[in-house]
Amino acid sequence: MLRIDCPHCGTRDEVEFRYRGDAGLRRPAAAADTAAFVAYVYERTNPRGWHHEWWYHAAGCRQFLQVWRHTVTHEIHAVGTVAAVLTPPDGAATP
Amino acid sequence: MKSPATSDVPSTRSQRHRASGRYSALRLLREALTGHRGWRPAWRKAEPRKEYQVVIVGGGGHGLATAYYLANHFGITDVAVLEKGPIGLGNVGRNTTIIRSTYYRPENIRFYDFSLGLWEGLEQELNFNAMVSQRGVVYTWHNDGQRDHMIRRANDMRLAGADCEELDRAALKKLIPPIALDSGRFPVLGAFMQPRGGTVRHDAVAWGYARGASEAGVDIIEHCEVTGLRQAGGRVTGVETTRGFIGAGTVCLAVAGHSSHLAGMADIRLPIETHALQAFVSESIKPFLDVVLMFGAGHFYISQSDKGGMVFGGAIDAHNTYAQRGTQWIAQEVAAEGVALLPDLARLRILRQWSGVMDMTMDGSPIISKLPLEGLVMNGGWCYGGFKAIPAGGYTTAHLIARGASHPLTAHMDLARFAEGRTVDEIGTGPFPWAH
Numbered sequence: 115m116l117r118i119d120c121p122h123c124g125t126r127d128e129v130e131f132r133y134r135g136d137a138g139l140r141r142p143a144a145a146a147d148t149a150a151f152v153a154y155v156y157e158r159t160n161p162r163g164w165h166h167e168w169w170y171h172a173a174g175c176r177q178f179l180q181v182w183r184h185t186v187t188h189e190i191h192a193v194g195t196v197a198a199v200l201t202p203p204d205g206a207a208t209p
Numbered sequence: 210m211k212s213p214a215t216s217d218v219p220s221t222r223s224q225r226h227r228a229s230g231r232y233s234a235l236r237l238l239r240e241a242l243t244g245h246r247g248w249r250p251a252w253r254k255a256e257p258r259k260e261y262q263v264v265i266v267g268g269g270g271h272g273l274a275t276a277y278y279l280a281n282h283f284g285i286t287d288v289a290v291l292e293k294g295p296i297g298l299g300n301v302g303r304n305t306t307i308i309r310s311t312y313y314r315p316e317n318i319r320f321y322d323f324s325l326g327l328w329e330g331l332e333q334e335l336n337f338n339a340m341v342s343q344r345g346v347v348y349t350w351h352n353d354g355q356r357d358h359m360i361r362r363a364n365d366m367r368l369a370g371a372d373c374e375e376l377d378r379a380a381l382k383k384l385i386p387p388i389a390l391d392s393g394r395f396p397v398l399g400a401f402m403q404p405r406g407g408t409v410r411h412d413a414v415a416w417g418y419a420r421g422a423s424e425a426g427v428d429i430i431e432h433c434e435v436t437g438l439r440q441a442g443g444r445v446t447g448v449e450t451t452r453g454f455i456g457a458g459t460v461c462l463a464v465a466g467h468s469s470h471l472a473g474m475a476d477i478r479l480p481i482e483t484h485a486l487q488a489f490v491s492e493s494i495k496p497f498l499d500v501v502l503m504f505g506a507g508h509f510y511i512s513q514s515d516k517g518g519m520v521f522g523g524a525i526d527a528h529n530t531y532a533q534r535g536t537q538w539i540a541q542e543v544a545a546e547g548v549a550l551l552p553d554l555a556r557l558r559i560l561r562q563w564s565g566v567m568d569m570t571m572d573g574s575p576i577i578s579k580l581p582l583e584g585l586v587m588n589g590g591w592c593y594g595g596f597k598a599i600p601a602g603g604y605t606t607a608h609l610i611a612r613g614a615s616h617p618l619t620a621h622m623d624l625a626r627f628a629e630g631r632t633v634d635e636i637g638t639g640p641f642p643w644a645h
Contacts, residue, residue, distance in 0.1 A: 115537050116528070129538045133528035133643060135482075149628070155640050156480035156571045156627045160469035162531045185483070186531045 268292025274603020337417030346406030493517030573645030
């Protein structure tokens with residue numbers, strides 16, 4: 115069971131949250147070509163290691179949070195609000 | 210009952226002399242009377258050669274089946290299967306062993322029904338007892354909208370040539386005496402059943418295909434992890450492994466759960482996230498359930514193994530992970546759903562739990578496709594439907610490798626569908642891999 119330290123509510127169990135995918139994606143500019151949108155909508159890095167991701171605190175503050183979590187050990191490096199600037203963990207692939 | 214699609218399979222397999230000998234009741238009797246001294250290893254542990262025509266990465270169900278069909282049906286025997294651990298310990302040994310073709314999209318129904326047809330002849334094909342048991346797969350429904358949806362699905366299945374029948378409450382209770390039709394919030398209104406669905410001994414699938422492939426000349430190389438893909442002149446030329454470089458004309462990735470990782474070695478990004486799915490086995494009990502039962506009001510499926518254990522599972526773990534362990538709250542939820550459907554389960558203890566990691570694709574359908582690097586193909590993206598697809602996945606992947614074009618039954622499984630707006634969204638949830 116993951117324990118996620120919500121900046122609004124404190125440390126809570128994973129059951130209160132919903133995983134909402136890769137937080138490293140950036141929507142292409144409106145004029146970008148189809149390939150850029152295909153990459154944005156469908157393609158994922160899916161790393162075996164550190165992952166920057168969105169979680170939604172459904173049974174708490176109902177805010178989206180950003181989390182750096184390791185996909186093999188499940189270690190959580192940092193949790194922050196949407197606006198927060200988190201320091202990536204050592205070894206994380208950054209775009 | 211044979212599916213019409215089965216007639217696609219050419220029967221070019223010749224009777225060969227097998228190093229392990231042909232298995233039969235007579236052989237078993239002879240061995241029993243002579244102290245079982247005549248059994249030989251079922252397949253050969255090979256050392257890697259410098260080069261192969263085809264290198265298959267991944268010695269799971271799909272990798273071994275692909276090698277088997279390449280060697281036995283498509284005439285390509287210069288094949289190696291590379292497995293990072295021992296064969297059969299990945300997802301082929303980490304599932305709930307269910308086979309069925311109860312899909313929604315017609316192209317998926319046709320593919321999985323082709324697979325079901327191959328399962329029906331698998332033991333004769335492989336001369337290996339895979340304990341294919343067509344005990345029937347039953348889906349309950351719990352409200353009018355769900356009934357309408359399920360009957361539509363049943364009709365689509367019939368149109369695609371699969372078998373399906375509706376059951377009312379009385380028929381359901383007669384078929385499954387321990388079912389609780391009126392427990393709790395979700396009374397059971399009815400069900401549909403695919404009589405040809407059932408279960409298979411999953412380990413035997415890996416062993417049977419390994420034996421058949423090995424006998425035909427395929428090298429099965431264990432403890433050989435692929436660490437890189439070598440390219441030259443815009444095409445793949447082989448794989449870097451923990452046991453050195455192995456050259457290849459074609460490299461096939463059959464590593465569901467890790468497809469992104471392997472494709473990433475060629476800088477290819479796939480429409481996949483890796484998620485874990487758990488399965489559970491209870492202590493052994495006397496015969497209790499002789500069908501595969503699916504709970505329509507949640508996500509729960511259960512059957513009873515031949516050893517008597519109740520084998521069951523539910524939804525994926527809901528966050529991406531490469532850890533083969535599984536989170537606890539899913540175990541609690543699965544147990545609660547099981548007890549709602551079969552209240553007698555409350556007295557059982559869960560003996561074992563395991564988890565496998567799988568490729569969850571962006572549309573919930575698999576990928577059997579050439580990749581954007583000449584000579585590289587993949588069989589993956591199985592979400593949690595990979596086990597039942599092994600025979601058809603292996604056959605059609607072998608077809609793709611040998612003929613250079615998709616088999617007609619897997620034309621919709623190509624990677625280009627995402628860019629070209631042809632996604633096969635099995636349950637209509639959009640590009641959210643955790644939602645399929």
